[in-house]
Amino acid sequence: MKIVNFVINKEHTKSFGILNADGIVDVGLHAGCRDINEFMAHYPLDSLQRYVALSADLQLNDISFLPVIDRPGKIFGVGMNYAEKRKEFNETNPAPTLFIRFADSQVGHNGTVIKPASTNEFDYEGELAIVIGRTGRNISAEDAPAHIAGYSCYMDGSVRDWQHKWYTAGKNWPSTGAFGPWLVTADEVGDPQNLKIKTWLNNRLVQDDTTANMIHTIPQIIAYISTFTQLSPGDVIMTGSPGGVGKTRVPPLFLHQDDVIEVEIENIGRLTNRIQDSALSGIVQSQTAA
Template identity: 35%
Template sequence: MKLVRFGTQGNEKPGIIDGTGCIRDVSTILPDWSPEWLNNEKLTTLQQLDLETFPIVSKDERLGMPVTGVRQFVAIGLNYGEHAREAGMELPNEPVVFLKAITSLSGPYDAVVLPPNSLATDWELELGFVISKTAKNVPQAEALEYVAGYCLANDVSEREWQLKRNGQWGKGKSFDTFGPIGPWLVTSDELTDPQNIQFSLKVNDEVMQSANTSDMIFSVAEIIAYVSQFMTLLPGDVVITGTPAGVGGGMKPPRFLKKGDVVTLESDVLGQQKQVVA
């Protein structure tokens, strides 16, 4: 299934995309795509729904982030070899883990708002996933059983704050609107191999990043097994898995986002995001 949330910010309703690509409003049978509804057993039950009996949502409706009730927003850094090299950093022996504020989460078509006096706001195409059940000390062989589904993510990053303001990376990655995810969450029964997803990112129609998740240094399963050793992942938590080469900070000279730029993320299976920089 592909799960979506639609409506004005703060008033979103849950939907499921039907076989023709239309969003069906399922708010009469569940309140929202909150953590208790992301359990794989409940999602399996919902697969039996006759979606044609539910109202079609107007294509003009705003799409919000596809899940709600997120309690932790976990990110992995330097997870593609070419990106580590363009950043001038050594390949990691273990996953690089940092946190983004949950207040940075936003919808896939919401504007990215530049912070006051921003000097170096950058884009980062990433695969995201959402946890379905409490994960603690999870064996790698069982790790994908803890995934509710997968989505596109843009790990927007202000490099000046991230790298030059005497703090951890989260400092430059937690501004409001710096965590667009969506447009939908593809449930794990539909997307069984997260290590074979082709995706790309454009700025103003110029392709900046194009990669396959097979190039990740640490797979989704490895990330879950690793992170769950030292922090408990909770249902509904969002994890993003690192960006491939092609970020603005890696260019010579560096290129960063400015007001009016349009950032587009695309994947055949994960859908499309588009943000205007404001």
Template identity: 35%
Template structure:
């Protein structure tokens, strides 16, 4: 099942994608796709609905983030060995974990806005997942049971702010528009192995990243065990899992995003994003 939210920013309505790739409205049945609707029980009730009996949404509306009410946006850095090499960083013994502000979350095809004073806006295609039930001290063997679904993400990053302005990565990871997620949430039952998915990103039609989640240093289940060993994850929380090699920061010299660029990315089976870059 592919759940989504469509409509103008701040006015999104709930929907799902039918077998023909058309948007069906869920608004006659529920107000929004919120954290309490991500439990196994609630998702099973949604799964029992016949999409053909839901209203068809006309046209190609904007797609917002597929989940409303997210409390935490957690990211993992340097989770692919080749990315560590290109960034001249040591392969970590444990995951590098940081926050992205929830105010950076946006729709899959929303513009990326270069903030004032920015010197280096970069791209990062990533596999993301959404937590479906409260998770604390979760063992790896049961970790995937806590995932409601998976999504494509672009961990947009301002490298100078991230790496040279002191403090934590969150500074360079959180400007508005730096967290495109979606286009939809693909429920766990449709992703039998999150460690066997291709990732691809292009800038202006040129492939910059082409990798596989097989190459992650710390897989999804391992990450859930690790993260929940330190703090509690709640339903609706987003976690993105790191990026393969091919970011602008690793180029010599770096070639960062500029107004007018077009970024296209996807994770196998989870949907494609297309973002235009513009100045503020």
């Protein structure tokens, strides 16, 4: 299934649903629960199968995409998890590198990603995102796949000159990350460690790799994180970005006003967003150094 989280344009009503060949089945309408976070807290996503055969209630032009999970309890990022990326940044630490993102740093598919006024080093990073579907703590790598609800694309926008010696400050400016276009359930994705992942900047291919080149596999990541914290339905894990980011290019290649950034992952879809400078967006962002 492809599960979409959205706002109905005409009604300004939030809901979520199943995307099929005819349009979108508004599950929120039929199930009496319009919040995907609330639904996942009480029901497994495979319970949505009962709605798959229903007629579409909406078309894609009737909705605006929200982040796939707009109010996750936790968003973890895994840094330096591809071989080429590690070479580009001279990374030698063998342990997984983790950071966190906040929910308000995300936008959905076709949403506007905001370049902070405080930086000239706003970078792109295309990533495979995991959505957790089952609660677990101390999950073994062998049991990890059973805890995954599905997968999506993520554009982990990075404010490089605010990463300092840790990543979190450079990852959490408002609307700097994008998550979508939809969640594809694990049964339809196939082997998540054998997916092509590509990023385009203004139709220029800037990242081109496969998830087979992850240093730490998806089961290993889930096992590692669940050792120190409980994972719950709706939690999100970004699994790292391939090489080819703008920071290490000569000359550097960063995001600017009106750029279009796209992340495509095999068997999942293509996430598209336009960049806007914060000075033109109406979003107030602090310009005081940390």
